[in-house]
Each structure stands twice: as C-alpha cells, then as structure tokens.
Amino acid sequence: MNRLLIAVLILFTTVTFAQDKSREKIKALKVAYLTEHLELSSEEAQDFWPVYNEYEKERQELRHRQWVEIKSKLKDVGSLNEQEAQNLLSVYLKIEEEEEELEKNFLNEISKVISAKKTLVLMRSEEDFKRQLIKQYRQNKGGR
Structure with missing residues (x-):
C-alpha cells in the first residue's frame, strides 16, 4: 500500500512538474514570438x-x-x-x-x-502564435 502511494505521489509530482515546465516553455516561446513581431524599441x-x-x-x-x-x-x-x-x-x-x-x-x-498599429499587430500575432501552437501540437500528437 505504501509503495503504491509513493508511486502515485511520484507520478503526480512528475506530471505536475512537466506541465509547469511545458507552460513556461510555451510562455517563453510566446514572448520571443511577440517580441520579434512587434519590433519594440527598448523603451x-x-x-x-x-x-x-x-x-x-x-x-x-x-x-x-x-x-x-x-x-x-x-x-x-x-x-x-x-x-x-x-x-x-x-x-x-x-x-x-x-x-x-x-x-x-x-x-x-x-x-x-505602443502605437495603434502595433496594438493591431499584437492582436494578430497572438492569434498567429495560438494557431501555430495548435498546429505543432497536432503534428506532435499524430507523430507519436
């Protein structure tokens, strides 16, 4: 019983950690994507x-x-x-x-x-990023 409980806890911790790591990776990719498309000055x-x-x-x-x-x-x-x-x-x-x-x-x-034009670019870029993320997910899921 104790071994089963420990195994479940390890599995739960691993899955949770992987999900958090995955979210952080997606967030970093989104920041890079938006930064590139918005062409923001440092200010x-x-x-x-x-x-x-x-x-x-x-x-x-x-x-x-x-x-x-x-x-x-x-x-x-x-x-x-x-x-x-x-x-x-x-x-x-x-x-x-x-x-x-x-x-x-x-x-x-x-x-x-930011300017109105860059605001519109932001809106479009968020949608584009989301589409690419979904496309990538489907490709990876199908490739398993």
Whole structure:
C-alpha cells in the first residue's frame, strides 16, 4: 500500500512538474514570438511587458475560475436540475463579461504604451502564435 502511494505521489509530482515546465516553455516561446513581431524599441518593451504580463495573469485567473466554476461541472450536466443549470449559465455569462471588460481595459492601457498599429499587430500575432501552437501540437500528437 505504501509503495503504491509513493508511486502515485511520484507520478503526480512528475506530471505536475512537466506541465509547469511545458507552460513556461510555451510562455517563453510566446514572448520571443511577440517580441520579434512587434519590433519594440527598448523603451516600448520596458513599458509594454509589465502591462502585458499583468493582463495575461488576470486573463489566466479568469480562465481558471471559469474551469473551476463551470467546465468541471459540465461533465455531469445530465445530473443538473434546471435551477443549477441556470446558475451555471449565469456564472458563465458573468465571467465572459469580465473577460470582455478585461480585454477592453487592456487595449486601452496598451495603446498608451505602443502605437495603434502595433496594438493591431499584437492582436494578430497572438492569434498567429495560438494557431501555430495548435498546429505543432497536432503534428506532435499524430507523430507519436
């Protein structure tokens, strides 16, 4: 029993560490990708990254909250009564509104730091990075 518990703990720790390492690697790749595409001056970069990092942190917190409060409960959607389903839907809509507000605030803040054109390049570059990441994931998954 103790050996099984130790094995499970080691496996859990290894998986968690690998996920954290993977997230950090993706974050570093994204920073490099955005830096290259935005062509920020050193002054712009000094002002840009703190604003962007704060936005990313808040966006990640909202997504985590959405997962905890909604998506994890959708697995058992058949067992929800109508009131519980309505409550989940309300929470979902509230979080979506918060995300939209966060996005608006970020765009207002970032446009004080970089030009409107670079802000649009940022938006496009984030989408391009996401597409490339998904493409790479699919290729690696298929290659296993």
